[in-house]
Amino acid sequence: VEEPLNLPPWFDTAVIVLLAVGFPIAVILAWIFDITPEGVVHTPPTDEPDVSVEAKEADPSVHERIEPQPNSVAVLPFQNLSLDPQDAFFAAGVHEAILNELAKIKDLLVMARTSVMRYADGQTP
Known part of the structure; x- marks a missing residue:
């Protein structure tokens, strides 16, 4: 990539290092914050962090077995x-x-x- 764009030889290494450092940071920020029409909002914790409400509605066996x-x-x-x-x-x-x-x-x-x-x-x- 460096030759056609006349970039220095260390450019590929710098891109890989920035991706390796930036990706985990982006994942953590995406986990904590939500982008809404009102702007960036902190994601509130749920009452039941182990199973989502949608999963319970889709499959009752996730929460309890139906007798x-x-x-x-x-x-x-x-x-x-x-x-x-x-x-x-x-x-x-x-x-x-x-x-x-x-x-x-x-x-x-x-x-x-x-x-x-x-x-x-x-x-x-």
């Missing part, structure tokens, strides 16, 4: 164990049929199909 209702069931999706991937509709159909039959039971709360589909790949949150 299942006494008569509730979740039917997990079935895996297609057939060698033919075209048969995957059968596993999905059996899952749907079981959900529909269980939903007919008045005193039983059946979790919705969309609620349990996140477990289809075997991953748990």
Whole structure:
């Protein structure tokens, strides 16, 4: 960079040193202050520094586990164990049929199909 712009040879080193020193300072200042329409304002501390309010609203399990209702069931999706991937509709159909039959039971709360589909790949949150 020095040659095309006729800069001294120490210029690259100076830029790297300034970035190495200035970046942590910029991060700390950005952490402490907010830029608002009223100007630069000190960020007030929160009541709960460990978990944000948005995280609690998005996922209640962050703050507390929701206890299942006494008569509730979740039917997990079935895996297609057939060698033919075209048969995957059968596993999905059996899952749907079981959900529909269980939903007919008045005193039983059946979790919705969309609620349990996140477990289809075997991953748990």
